[in-house]
Amino acid sequence: MKILLLTAAVVASALGHTLHLGRTCPDLLPFPNLSVDKVLGRWYVMHKFDTDNTCLVWNITLGQLPDTLLVTETRQLSFLDVFGVDHTHTVTANIEIPNLEVPARMRVRWPTSALTGKADFIVFDTDYDSYMAVFECDRAGLLHRRSATILSRTNTIDEMFVRRLLETADVTHTALSTISHETCRHSGQHNWHVDEELFGLLPGVDEAEVKRRVSDGVLDYDITQVEIIGEGVTAEDSGFRGSLKRPPAV
Template identity: 35%
Template structure:
């Protein structure tokens, strides 16, 4: 889990002062991914040896890049048309992931809201021959009406809460670029960039131009991983179809709240008091 990063980063001053390494780690939303942290003797062994490649400070496979500082400011699509943007998009490249067959489906549910379903196949389960699909359904809500391409993204699998999502570029017919960023543990930021396509392939010229544009926002395009779309199953066609959405979490929250709710006993009535004297009630019969 990403929360273990805080325990390691408490000693970041001495570690980074000796390594002079960039303060960047990668993080995954998927459970069960081991964390690789170099031991203290290994870190000391690399101190003062610039000719040797330095070990990674903290890495794990994921779909986000974790850094220190505030989120980068990115521009959104001017005059965004949500009706033209909705529909199925294939994920061509995304930050640091090992998943396959990733797609994102945008369905407009209100004037300022989208229901977004992200579908994928996990690489480890696919190697083990497990026929499956995994769907994660969240909501995109427009932050300000005058910026209709900037959203507050809420994913049920994100334990840190909502994130800022921005549609940086799109022509609605062939490609789109989505950037998400979230502040974590006060001084960390989780950043993810996605290159989308209406088809399961995209012109390399467009991909190169998109990466050049993202590099202008100081986003490290080296984190991009290409998604394999060969032999993909549509959601519902696999032998095992896993899904998580907001209704599942809300059901758990409702159960949690109802278990805490206890019937309150009404307060016991007190006899009337007149001129500072307590007058007992009289029973008749």
């Protein structure tokens, strides 16, 4: 069971992103004057780049350190569903707000991103009550990964609205996957948390302990000499699959 879970966690960490040449992330405009308190609480992940996991839910709470948030993502891993494992999988990340004058431009550290470290975490649109759109980008070596996440306060969303939202922000949607919430478990027979250690598998750890471990902080990895291979690389003439255009050649 531990081997299955470890394999699923490794696969899941590679999904949800597209891979691109260069270290320059797209410069999306952050949502102006974001009210952080209004984005707290439960969000259903309705769309995300390149993933086949189901029942993704975010719960955003205040962190224990000033100017920080915690995002706890619960999901069902498709790899384990194939084997009929009754489970839920939870990962908690730490979000920092480096500049309080631009609160929508944040930095996130997912515990499954050991090679890439912290990533840009930009809230680029929201009305607080029904939807929120987030763009993430991290860098490793000569590459960077991109991901967009569309969230809803309920488990439904207008698909045409999502299309217009992404087009307005100049984020095309060829790599956007739809997240199913049809067969979700409130709690599976097996419930796992991933903590700040690389793929640390800790069955039975309660929420307070997860928050404590994440809030203790994690090291910033020196990623300047690291290269990664992940989702998004294709053998087609275009070179890379992604929802955003490859940066022009210098």
